[in-house]
Structure formats: C-alpha cells, structure tokens
Amino acid sequence: MRPFVHPAIEDVQPEAILHALSDPNRAAIFAKIMTAGCVEACSAVSALGDRVIPKSSLSTHFKVLREAGLIRSERHGVEMRNHSRWDEVEARFPGLLAAIINAYAAEAGAGPCRSGA
Numbered sequence: 001m002r003p004f005v006h007p008a009i010e011d012v013q014p015e016a017i018l019h020a021l022s023d024p025n026r027a028a029i030f031a032k033i034m035t036a037g038c039v040e041a042c043s044a045v046s047a048l049g050d051r052v053i054p055k056s057s058l059s060t061h062f063k064v065l066r067e068a069g070l071i072r073s074e075r076h077g078v079e080m081r082n083h084s085r086w087d088e089v090e091a092r093f094p095g096l097l098a099a100i101i102n103a104y105a106a107e108a109g110a111g112p113c114r115s116g117a
Contacts, residue, residue, distance in 0.1 A: 004066060004073050009088045012069030014096065017089065020068035021100045025053060026061045030070055031101055034084040070097075 021027045029045045046053050053061070062082060065071045072083045089097055 006066060006072055007069045009069065009085075009092055012089060012092060014093055016068040017070065017093070017096065018100075020064050020070055021097075023061070023064075024104065025051075025057075026065055027100065027104050029053075029058075029061055030065055030084070031104070033065075033071055033082050034086050034101075 021030065025048060028048045032045045046055070046058060062071070062073060062080075066073050069089060070085055072085055074081045074083070086097060
C-alpha cells in the first residue's frame with residue numbers, strides 16, 4: 001500500500017483548506033473527526049443526517065482532507081484511524097477553521113464551535 005501524504009504544517013495552504021471544506025460533506029466529516037478527536041471507523045462518519053455517503057466517496061473525502069493538512073490518517077491493520085490536526089492548523093491560521101465550521105453550523109441552526117473543541 002502506498003503511504004499517505006500528510007503535508008508538514010508549514011506547507012499547509014489556506015486555499016487547500018478552503019477547497020477541502022467547501023464541500024458540505026467534507027466539512028461535516030471534519031467536524032465529526034474534530035469533535036471525536038479520533039475516528040476509527042468510516043461508518044462513524046458515513047451517515048450525515050439523512051444522507052449516507054458511499055464508501056468510495058468517503059475515501060476521496062478523507063484524501064482531500066488529509067492532503068489539505070486537516071487530518072492525519074494512520075493504518076492499524078485493516079482499520080483506519082483519522083485524527084484532527086485542528087491545533088496545528090489553528091496555530092498557523094488563527095480563527096480560520098472556527099470561522100468555516102461556525103458558518104456551516106449557523107446555516108444548519110447549530111451553536112458556534114469553540115476553538116480546539
């Protein structure tokens with residue numbers, strides 16, 4: 001298997017983050033990973049409200065999030081563990097992630113996200 005691409009935090013670009021989170025499904029997946037700290041099963045994020053994301057689409061979403069520098073993925077046997085890189089990205093671009101996630105939350109009628117949540 002090919003190794004995953006995880007950019008160094010100094011190589012993470014705001015346009016990659018904006019692209020990755022411009023898709024509402026990816027933003028919801030990232031928000032779930034962020035609040036859980038670590039998501040071990042794809043099935044934990046495959047159901048977003050009344051929508052179910054196909055496994056092939058999930059793989060693509062995880063790849064985009066990973067290559068944008070938003071998550072770190074690790075293989076553990078047949079299991080994939082995905083961790084949020086919120087703190088690293090927040091240190092590099094203060095307020096960017098909170099602004100994006102809060103915009104989605106406001107649109108959905110949810111409360112605001114706290115930094116590092």
